[in-house]
Amino acid sequence: MAVKDAGQAASSQSRGARGRASRSAAAVADRPPEQAELVQLLTPEGERVKHPDYPLDITAAEVKGLYRDLVIVRRIDFEAIALQRQGELGIWASLLGQEAAQVGSGRALGPRDMAFPTYREHGVAWCRGLDPMKLLELFRGVSHGGWDPTEHNFHLYTIVIGSQTLHATGYAMGIQRDGAVGEDGEAVIVYFGDGATSQGDVNEAFIYASVNNAPVVFFCQNNQWAISEPLERQSRVPLYQRASGFGFPGVRVDGNDVFACLAVTRKAMQAAREGQGPTLIEAYTYRMGAHTTTDDPTRYRLSAELEAWKLKDPIERVKQYLIRTEQVEMSFFDEVDAEAAEVGGQVRAACQTMPDPLPESMFDDVYTSRTAQNAAERAEFDAYLDSFVGEEAAR
Ligand SMILES: Cc1ncc(C[n+]2csc(CCOP(=O)(O)OP(=O)(O)O)c2C)c(N)n1
Ligand SMILES: [Mg+2]
Numbered sequence: 001m002a003v004k005d006a007g008q009a010a011s012s013q014s015r016g017a018r019g020r021a022s023r024s025a026a027a028v029a030d031r032p033p034e035q036a037e038l039v040q041l042l043t044p045e046g047e048r049v050k051h052p053d054y055p056l057d058i059t060a061a062e063v064k065g066l067y068r069d070l071v072i073v074r075r076i077d078f079e080a081i082a083l084q085r086q087g088e089l090g091i092w093a094s095l096l097g098q099e100a101a102q103v104g105s106g107r108a109l110g111p112r113d114m115a116f117p118t119y120r121e122h123g124v125a126w127c128r129g130l131d132p133m134k135l136l137e138l139f140r141g142v143s144h145g146g147w148d149p150t151e152h153n154f155h156l157y158t159i160v161i162g163s164q165t166l167h168a169t170g171y172a173m174g175i176q177r178d179g180a181v182g183e184d185g186e187a188v189i190v191y192f193g194d195g196a197t198s199q200g201d202v203n204e205a206f207i208y209a210s211v212n213n214a215p216v217v218f219f220c221q222n223n224q225w226a227i228s229e230p231l232e233r234q235s236r237v238p239l240y241q242r243a244s245g246f247g248f249p250g251v252r253v254d255g256n257d258v259f260a261c262l263a264v265t266r267k268a269m270q271a272a273r274e275g276q277g278p279t280l281i282e283a284y285t286y287r288m289g290a291h292t293t294t295d296d297p298t299r300y301r302l303s304a305e306l307e308a309w310k311l312k313d314p315i316e317r318v319k320q321y322l323i324r325t326e327q328v329e330m331s332f333f334d335e336v337d338a339e340a341a342e343v344g345g346q347v348r349a350a351c352q353t354m355p356d357p358l359p360e361s362m363f364d365d366v367y368t369s370r371t372a373q374n375a376a377e378r379a380e381f382d383a384y385l386d387s388f389v390g391e392e393a394a395r
Helices: 004-014 021-031 061-084 098-104 122-128 132-140 163-177 200-210 241-246 258-273 304-310 314-324 329-351 358-365 372-394
Strands: 114-116 187-191 214-222 250-255 279-284
Touching: 004 061, 021 200, 021 314, 061 098, 061 122, 061 132, 061 258, 061 314, 061 329, 098 122, 098 214, 098 279, 122 132, 122 329, 132 329, 163 187, 163 200, 163 214, 187 258, 200 214, 200 241, 214 241, 214 258, 241 250, 241 279, 258 279, 358 372
Parallel strands: 114 187, 187 214, 214 279, 250 279
Antiparallel strands: none
16 A cells, blocks of 8 residues: 555645645655554564553453454355355355454444444444344345344444445434433444545535534445545545544554454544544455455456455464464364354355245335335235236146
8 A cells, every 4th residue: 555655645746736735644645554653553473562542451362252253254254255156145245354344343342332334344243243144134135134223233234335424423413312422321333435435425424423523433444445446546645534624533543453443443432432522443454355246356456466465464463463472272273263164154054045035025114104005015016926826827
């Protein structure tokens, strides 16, 4: 990314008349993020580093728990991609490379906090306790994308880019009006991508959240790509710096560092719960796979970029840390792999035996109570389905 950021700076300068603010922003963007503004607590080599604003006391059991989460969510993802390739799922949006951003932030949430995901937050779903089968039902096209958001305080997947930031902000304003901010308060986290930051909805959500001091954390996974559009097509300044223009803090965290994502999200959520308002977290990461299984990234990006990010793998660094600090027996890794394989097998078996929904179920849950029009349309559809019964018998 240093190369891209330098390109950003150069093209900002070439526009000349853009003014002091954008030139100084370009100067910041010119610095490699690793040396400048990135919060990191665990290096890609698995070395623990300290940050004055984000102390993190973490036990061996907690580190092992995070490692287990990372490995299992990668395995679920791997299995889902394979299932799509075998025709069992219509589509899948892979989280490969973004496990630390999702597990770190997901494990920073309290049970009463509410999470609003996009369509890629399988790792957050796992941390919230949602059955992975619920995700697969959606991508197999046998559910209306439904689970009960209140069951695990994990809202529905959202395909309309950025729209969930408004839902989350409205929900956070509701928390405020319920008097649930302050000591023992609740907060909201909303996930979105780098591309989503160009949406009007996201910018409107920033304004509402800011002027209302809403208890919401904006968690942007900057995975460098919005399908085939690179980050430099979205912003001339690092994304986290956008927050200051809206009047709330922004922080860039190493999105491949599960410790840093945990610590930064914990702090931002706690601030929101206590009534200190929103924070924008930019988790600086990389989408290692295709945008979805319908995409072919080799058509628009260089493999060298992928190779560079492989060295920053979110799982490998935790493994190296555990080995380095002698917190585990080597058998621990085999145990986690075995457990992940078991979860993968369960996902596969359950996906292949999922019942198809009844066609008429599309009329269910459209309204909280059935309207006359909905009932009439359902009756018409039932009659249409019945018209095939005799036809089948005649064959
Ligand atoms: C309002 C809207 N516009 C366009 C699309 C098509 N679309 C689907 S994903 C995507 C890119 C999103 O990129 P980003 O926000 O970076 O998230 P990522 O997929 O990288 O996680 C687009 C443009 C959409 N779903 N909704
Ligand atoms: Mg993206």
